[in-house]
Amino acid sequence: MLRFETAGESHGECLVATLTGLPAGVPVSLEGIDRELWRRQQGYGRGGRMKIETDRAEILSGVRHSQTIGSPIAILVRNRDWPNWVEALPVETFEGAAEKKRTVLRPRPGHADLAGALKYDFHDARYILERASARETAARVALGALAKAFLGQFGIGILSHVVAVGPVRLERPVAWEELVALSNKDAEVVLGCVDPEVERKMKEIVDQAYRTADTVGGVFEVVAHNVPPGLGSHIAWDTRLDGRLAQAIVSIQAVKGVEIGAAVQAAAQFGSGVQDTIHYNGELRQFTRGSNRAGGIEGGISNGQDIVVRGFLKPISTLRRPLESVDLVTREPALASYERSDVCVVPAAGVIGEAMVALVLAQAFLEKFGGDSLRETQRNFQAYLDQLREF
Numbered sequence: 001m002l003r004f005e006t007a008g009e010s011h012g013e014c015l016v017a018t019l020t021g022l023p024a025g026v027p028v029s030l031e032g033i034d035r036e037l038w039r040r041q042q043g044y045g046r047g048g049r050m051k052i053e054t055d056r057a058e059i060l061s062g063v064r065h066s067q068t069i070g071s072p073i074a075i076l077v078r079n080r081d082w083p084n085w086v087e088a089l090p091v092e093t094f095e096g097a098a099e100k101k102r103t104v105l106r107p108r109p110g111h112a113d114l115a116g117a118l119k120y121d122f123h124d125a126r127y128i129l130e131r132a133s134a135r136e137t138a139a140r141v142a143l144g145a146l147a148k149a150f151l152g153q154f155g156i157g158i159l160s161h162v163v164a165v166g167p168v169r170l171e172r173p174v175a176w177e178e179l180v181a182l183s184n185k186d187a188e189v190v191l192g193c194v195d196p197e198v199e200r201k202m203k204e205i206v207d208q209a210y211r212t213a214d215t216v217g218g219v220f221e222v223v224a225h226n227v228p229p230g231l232g233s234h235i236a237w238d239t240r241l242d243g244r245l246a247q248a249i250v251s252i253q254a255v256k257g258v259e260i261g262a263a264v265q266a267a268a269q270f271g272s273g274v275q276d277t278i279h280y281n282g283e284l285r286q287f288t289r290g291s292n293r294a295g296g297i298e299g300g301i302s303n304g305q306d307i308v309v310r311g312f313l314k315p316i317s318t319l320r321r322p323l324e325s326v327d328l329v330t331r332e333p334a335l336a337s338y339e340r341s342d343v344c345v346v347p348a349a350g351v352i353g354e355a356m357v358a359l360v361l362a363q364a365f366l367e368k369f370g371g372d373s374l375r376e377t378q379r380n381f382q383a384y385l386d387q388l389r390e391f
Contacts, residue, residue, distance in 0.1 A: 002363040004143050008077075010133035011085040015077040017139035019062070019146055021366065024070035025374035026150045033057040033145040037077070040141045040351045042189035045206040045216070045344025054080065057142045068146075070372060075142045079135075089130070104129060106325045108336040110317030114328075123328050129339065134253040134316075137352045144355020147362040153374060154365070154381055157225040158358050159183050160350030162192040163310060165202035165218040166209075170195055176225050176306070192220070192347030206344045213321035215343050217254070217313045220350035222357045227296060228381075229304035229388070231364040240300025241364055248356040249311045252349060257312035261295025276305075285389055302364075309357060313349050316342060 001021055008015035037055035055077050062073030087100040104125040107113030116128030148158055159179040163170050170193055178194040191206070193199035202218075209216040232241025242260050249258045266274040277290035289305055296307035318341035325336040369384065371377030 002147075002359070002366050004140075004359060006136055006139035006143075008079075008136065008139065009089065009127075009130035010079075010135040011081060011089060011130060012079060013082045014079055015136065015139040017075045017077070017143045018072055019075075019143050020072040022062075022068050022070075022073060022146060022150060022362075023366075023371045023374050023377050024068055026068040026146070026153065028059070028063045028066055028068060028146065028149055030057060030059065032149065033075075033142050036141050036145040036148075036351065036355070037138060039183070039189070040138060040348050042351075043192060043345065043347035044190045044203055045209070045342055046348070047340055047342040055138050057145075068374075073146060075139070077138050077142060089126075102126060104337045104339075105328045106322075106334045106337045107328065108317045108319075109323045109325060110314070113337075117328060125328065125337075132253065134345070134348075134352075137252065137348075137355075140359075141352055141355045144352075144358045147355070147358035150362050150374075151358060151365065153378070154228075155226045156361065156365075158222065158354050158361070159225070160192070160220055160222045160354045161194050162199075162202070162346050162350060163219040163221045165191055165193075165344060165346055166205040166216045168198065168201045168205055169219075170198045174221075174223075176223065179223060189347055191344070192350055209315075209343050213319065215315040215317075215319055215341075217315040218344070218346035219310055219312055220346055220353055221308065221310045222249075222350065222353040224296070224307040224309075224357055224361060227302050227304070227307050227361065228384070229302055230384070231302040231361065231368060232297070232300050234299040234301060241302055241360075242295075242297045242300055244360050244364070245297075245307070245309050245357060248360045249309055249353055252311060252313075252352050252356065254313050254316050254345070255311045255349065256314045259310040259312070260297060261308055262293040263295070266293055307357070307361075309353070311349060311353050313346055316345060318342075 003021055004019045006017045034056055058076040060074040060076055062068060062071050088102045107125050112128050112132035113125035117125045161174060161179055161182055174194050182194055191199050191202045193202060205216055233239040246258045249255055274293055276292060276294050279288045281288050292305045296302055296305040318339050322335040322338055325334055327334045369377050369380040371380055
């Protein structure tokens with residue numbers, strides 16, 4: 001089983017991520033991981049933190065001579081802002097430490113501040129927001145790069161783009177080649193939309209949020225290309241691939257909803273206009289579909305089409321124009337605390353979504369094909385492809 005965990009706080013010394021279960025022999029490039037980390041930091045509307053951090057991955061174990069060796073992989077991503085927080089967040093307390101704390105006594109509506117303070121019995125939300133912060137996702141993206149490298153050995157690609165920012169929405173379908181071109185850009189990413197005119201309108205919405213000291217959310221779409229049929233299963237609720245992907249996407253900070261395929265549109269239509277018709281290509285000896293409204297998954301199982309998952313991101317909850325709150329100590333009305341933050345993070349959320357989709361698909365892939373080494377997994381996969389051709 002492929003398992004992963006992350007540890008670390010937003011302003012702590014570093015983030016740590018571990019991945020266990022990846023077969024030996026998978027090629028790993030630090031440059032490739034760092035590029036994914038760079039992509040996560042891009043996007044118009046990011047805050048001052050991105051001017052401080054230049055994320056780099058340090059692999060501590062599990063990779064030697066640019067290949068996985070089958071043992072647990074540990075990755076470290078340092079927080080460059082740590083020197084400014086050494087005394088505020090020490091591991092061991094010291095005389096006068098109380099005066100160095102940067103307490104958060106006015107919880108932000110929409111954030112984990114109050115719910116976490118109640119749960120863990122803190123009258124200071126600092127420790128809650130440190131872990132609840134989306135800074136943690138840098139570790140997920142580093143691990144997702146490894147999952148992508150593994151899946152890439154089988155021709156599977158995973159990319160994302162921005163569908164909507166606020167009320168501005170891209171209304172046309174997007175080709176895989178457009179996503180490849182978008183991901184290959186070396187220039188600063190604006191809002192991660194494949195259509196320049198729509199992106200210009202999205203930027204105007206972010207500018208409006210800047211002017212009004214507000215924030216804005218949106219929708220990102222992750223596409224997994226060339227996924228074989230047969231990943232996931234219908235036999236139990238927790239083996240269904242769509243359910244696992246939905247949980248993975250909603251686990252991303254500020255994501256409040258998920259859509260697979262054309263779920264929202266389909267809910268308002270009759271069945272005859274929703275289902276993807278089935279056909280057979282005798283020359284290629286494979287089944288085909290007339291459309292992909294199911295988003296590449298039927299009955300919890302991948303069906304061979306592109307897997308399409310959308311995440312619905314609420315506006316982040318840290319506002320420069322704070323909302324009404326209550327002081328955790330005095331219980332008096334107060335304006336919510338403000339932490340240095342972003343205005344729009346939809347493009348970054350798409351990159352994080354790619355990482356989560358890659359990790360879930362890599363898990364499902366290894367469940368089906370197994371293998372302690374890449375060569376063994378490749379043999380098993382090839383035998384399955386032969387089986388499909390003979391079906």
